[in-house]
Every structure is written in structure tokens, then in C-alpha cells.
Amino acid sequence: MPELPEVHTIATQLQKELPGKTITEVWLDWPRQIRNQTPSAFKKALGGKRVTKVHRQGKNVLIDFEDGYTLLVHMKMTGHLMYGKWKLNGPEARLPNASGSLASGVAWKSVLGGAFDDPHNRFIHLIFKLSNGYDLAFSDMRKFGRLELMKTSETNKVASLKKLGPDAISKQLNWQTFEKLLLKRENSPIKQVLMNQEIVAGVGNIYADEMLWVANVHPKIKIKDVPRASFKIMFDAMRKIMHKSIELGGDSASDFRNVYGEKGAFQNFHKAYRQTGKKCTRKSCVGIIQRTTIGQRSAHFCSVHQKLTTDE
Numbered sequence: 001m002p003e004l005p006e007v008h009t010i011a012t013q014l015q016k017e018l019p020g021k022t023i024t025e026v027w028l029d030w031p032r033q034i035r036n037q038t039p040s041a042f043k044k045a046l047g048g049k050r051v052t053k054v055h056r057q058g059k060n061v062l063i064d065f066e067d068g069y070t071l072l073v074h075m076k077m078t079g080h081l082m083y084g085k086w087k088l089n090g091p092e093a094r095l096p097n098a099s100g101s102l103a104s105g106v107a108w109k110s111v112l113g114g115a116f117d118d119p120h121n122r123f124i125h126l127i128f129k130l131s132n133g134y135d136l137a138f139s140d141m142r143k144f145g146r147l148e149l150m151k152t153s154e155t156n157k158v159a160s161l162k163k164l165g166p167d168a169i170s171k172q173l174n175w176q177t178f179e180k181l182l183l184k185r186e187n188s189p190i191k192q193v194l195m196n197q198e199i200v201a202g203v204g205n206i207y208a209d210e211m212l213w214v215a216n217v218h219p220k221i222k223i224k225d226v227p228r229a230s231f232k233i234m235f236d237a238m239r240k241i242m243h244k245s246i247e248l249g250g251d252s253a254s255d256f257r258n259v260y261g262e263k264g265a266f267q268n269f270h271k272a273y274r275q276t277g278k279k280c281t282r283k284s285c286v287g288i289i290q291r292t293t294i295g296q297r298s299a300h301f302c303s304v305h306q307k308l309t310t311d312e
């Protein structure tokens with residue numbers, strides 16, 4: 001799932017490309033990706049809209065239009081927006097069927113080629129045709145991504161945005177506030193709390209594992225048992241890791257690709273996430289990276305330098 005650095009990468013790149021462009025036509029083949037509107041109403045509403053700004057809130061992309069409307073894009077598991085050129089690939093019969101199977105072929109073919117031909121970019125279920133001959137495409141293999149058109153003045157009323165905690169890289173967030181927010185959930189495992197978007201927005205599975213590895217904190221330890229000195233270390237690690245990943249164009253260990261269809265590189269620097277069975281790379285640590293589960297989610301940690309300090 002795209003986390004803060006990946007969504008940040010997409011929003012930053014689209015902000016360079018989209019402002020001033022007008023949507024001329026909308027194509028889609030997966031009605032459920034549109035929230036609160038029928039696909040035909042959605043198509044009609046988007047046609048003629050001119051983009052003024054693209055920005056990010058938590059893990060969501062927001063596209064603002066000149067006429068006071070905003071398109072909210074929740075990318076969920078595998079969704080990503082791309083800016084390029086596509087043409088319909090073969091007859092309608094080759095479009096994905098109702099069950100979503102794409103085995104028989106893909107609906108759209110990239111005209112620009114290159115990174116756009118990466119297989120992760122072929123699950124296009126929505127295309128906005130733009131006034132300059134380019135397209136904004138939404139590729140989403142798992143089809144959990146959702147788009148929602150609303151008045152810009154009402155974006156702060158949408159549940160998914162209203163409940164967001166402070167952004168993980170916001171200048172307004174300091175380590176003292178971070179600590180205070182985490183302590184609200186003192187009986188929950190630290191990793192679960194870090195991933196709760198209502199506490200701090202932007203951290204998901206990858207970055208939680210990585211920041212806990214840096215801070216010597218076991219992912220299952222309850223907040224109340226985390227040594228107090230660790231909160232500042234975790235906070236500093238979160239900022240450093242997020243900024244490093246943004247510099248590297250995000251993490252493409254899974255499906256994430258940027259708006260030009262390209263991979264980010266943060267996956268080459270993982271210390272814990274999906275490193276199960278590998279030797280810990282911390283200086284003079286003899287641990288091995290282990291995998292465990294918290295709730296339904298996996299967690300990766302070093303068996304030696306990330307200890308549960310509770311009795312176990």
C-alpha cells in the first residue's frame with residue numbers, strides 16, 4: 001500500500017504536470033471505484049474541469065479544480081495515478097470481465113512505452129483525457145482504490161480526511177506532541193498505533209517496521225512499556241526515513257510506481273521490512289530479522305536489538 005513517501009511522490013509529480021490542464025473526457029470500467037455518484041454522473045461532472053492544484057493529505061491525493069471542486073483519490077492497496085498517453089488495446093471483448101480478471105488482456109496500451117510498459121502499470125480502470133493530448137490514468141490491480149468528487153470547501157468534512165492525525169512530516173509536529181499522541185493508546189502494540197492514521201498520518205507497514213528497527217523498539221511492545229527516551233528516537237527516525245524515501249522516489253517493493261510508471265528505490269535500503277531470515281545489519285548486532293503478526297498485519301524486527309521489555 002502506498003504510504004506517505006509514495007503518495008507524496010505522486011502528488012508532487014502531478015503538481016508539476018496537471019495545473020492548467022482540462023479534463024476533456026472520462027473512461028472507466030469499474031463503477032465501484034467511484035464513491036457517492038453513478039459513473040455517468042461522475043463522467044459528466046469531471047468533463048471540462050480545469051486543474052488548479054494537486055496536493056496530499058495523509059495517504060490521499062487531492063486534485064483541485066478551478067470551479068471549486070476537488071477529486072479525492074484513495075489509492076488503497078495497489079492504486080496509482082500515471083501521466084502519459086494510452087490507446088485502447090483491441091476490441092471491447094478484451095476488457096476486464098465482471099469478476100475483474102485481466103488474464104485475457106489489458107484494455108489500454110501505453111503509447112509512450114518505456115517504464116509505462118512495466119506489468120504493474122497495466123491495470124488501468126480509469127482514464128482522464130486531457131486538453132494537451134495526455135492522459136491521467138488510474139492503474140489498480142486489486143481494485144480497492146476509490147475516487148470521490150466533492151466541493152473543495154467540504155473536503156474537511158469527509159470522514160477519511162477529517163479524522164487524520166497530524167502529518168508525519170509536518171513542521172507543526174514535534175516529538176513531544178508525537179509522544180503525547182501515542183500515549184493516548186497506551187495499551188496497544190506500538191506498531192499498530194504507528195499505523196493508525198488518526199494518531200499520525202502517513203505511516204504504514206514499511207515505514208513503521210523501519211523506524212522501530214532504528215529506535216530499538218519491538219513492534220509488539222505496548223505503548224506504556226516503551227522506554228520514554230525511545231519516543232524522540234522513533235520520531236527522528238520517522239522523519240529521516242520518510243525524507244530519505246521521498247528523495248529516492250518512494251518504495252517499490254510492491255506495486256508502487258510513480259506517475260511516469262517508474263519504480264522508486266527505497267526498497268533497496270530496508271533494514272527490517274521483508275528481510276526475514278537475514279542477518280541484522282546494525283553494527284555489531286548478531287540478530288536475525290524475524291517476522292511476526294500483529295492483528296492481521298505482518299511485522300519484521302531484529303531478534304536481538306529490538307527486545308520486548310515486558311515479561312515474555
Ligand SMILES: [Zn+2]
Pocket residue numbers: 280281282285286287288302303304305306
Ligand atoms: Zn539487530
